[in-house]
Amino acid sequence: MPEVDTRPLETARRLAEDGDLDAAAAIFADLAADPAEPDRAQAAVGLAVVLEERGDVPGARSAARTALATGHPEFAAQAACLLARSFEREELPDQARAAWQAALGIGNPAYVPLAHMALARLATGDEEAEEALRAALATGDPEIASRAAQRLAEFFLQEGEAGQAADAVLTALAVPDVADASRLRVLLGIAHLDLACAEFAAAVEEDGDVETSALAIELLARTLPLRGRDEDAERVWRYGLDGDADLAAEVRLRHDRDI
Structure with missing residues (x-):
């Protein structure tokens, strides 16, 4: 027959899992109240969880603060998260931020x-x-x-x-x-x-040779709609079509070839 763990902490955990929150809370509270108890941090976290399930928010926060004060690398971090989430649910952002900062400070x-x-x-x-x-x-x-x-x-x-x-x-x-x-x-x-749009626009502004400028105008005008900027694309085409005769002719060829 397997050996059953009869430690108070495990007893309280089993009671909580079975739904006997009052009995679990009583054991967790006794353990959390003892500064010499090696499982104090874990018990305080357990108490915080049980009390929160019972709707005792102030009691849950008090238990979480007890666990946090132990500085335990695992259970103090858990307690900080419990506190932070509790404050967030109550829409208390300043307190929530402080609790999350405490979790950072533990460094887990x-x-x-x-x-x-x-x-x-x-x-x-x-x-x-x-x-x-x-x-x-x-x-x-x-x-x-x-x-x-x-x-x-x-x-x-x-x-x-x-x-x-x-x-x-x-x-x-x-x-x-x-x-x-x-x-x-x-x-x-x-x-x-x-x-790419930024580079194409820069190439257009640099007034290179006609072929390069027309290519930059086409690439910019055809890429902008992919970003939902259809009106900007039309302005780019107009810029090319309203330019000097050589550039306008080259841009017109590029603009019309897929139409």
């Missing part, structure tokens, strides 16, 4: 990526959000790095910073087994389209 690598993403979500401005997302990306976590890179890329593309968008995506794609690689590659392609 299993929770650091989550904390950075949460701080990005709770950021009070673009600069703060970007800093948190870059930190999340730098963790190299396959799931979190992908999410962070996607948010960074989308932000940079909106701001017209296609180069930075591409850099963020490439960093994520270098992470082994990164999540949503196909989505990242789509974002990378979009960034490259924007970069």
